[in-house]
Amino acid sequence: MARSMLIISRQSPWSGPGAREALDIALAGGAFELPIGLLFLDDGVLQLAPGQQAAALQQKDLTANLKALSLFGVDELYACARSLAERGMAGSGLTPTVQTLDAQGLAELINRYDQVITL
Numbered sequence: 001m002a003r004s005m006l007i008i009s010r011q012s013p014w015s016g017p018g019a020r021e022a023l024d025i026a027l028a029g030g031a032f033e034l035p036i037g038l039l040f041l042d043d044g045v046l047q048l049a050p051g052q053q054a055a056a057l058q059q060k061d062l063t064a065n066l067k068a069l070s071l072f073g074v075d076e077l078y079a080c081a082r083s084l085a086e087r088g089m090a091g092s093g094l095t096p097t098v099q100t101l102d103a104q105g106l107a108e109l110i111n112r113y114d115q116v117i118t119l
Helices: 018-031 042-048 063-068 081-086 103-112
Strands: 005-009 036-040 076-080 099-101 115-118
Touching: 005 018, 005 042, 005 103, 018 036, 018 042, 018 063, 036 042, 036 103, 042 076, 042 081, 076 081, 081 099, 099 103
Parallel strands: 005 036, 005 115, 036 076, 076 099
Antiparallel strands: none
């Protein structure tokens, strides 16, 4: 039986390799049909902001990776409601659509998975 894995992405899309690495791990796990969840926390929620202009920073756009998650069976996507509020981001209109969780929901989510990776 495959062990479930929660990946917590805490970095903004352009602050370093962490955001891309979290998505790569999620996509690889999905390709091997592992039960994967992806949680966007702290600055990681900035990855969900629509209309990002990666080219202006001479970076690769992560939007394609985010859209590919569902193709690889990674449908359990979550975001911290507090992190979204602190950054002035509404819970709706995010790309892709995620389930927002409060502090209690975050604790329950983390306890549900066998392994947790934070990037």
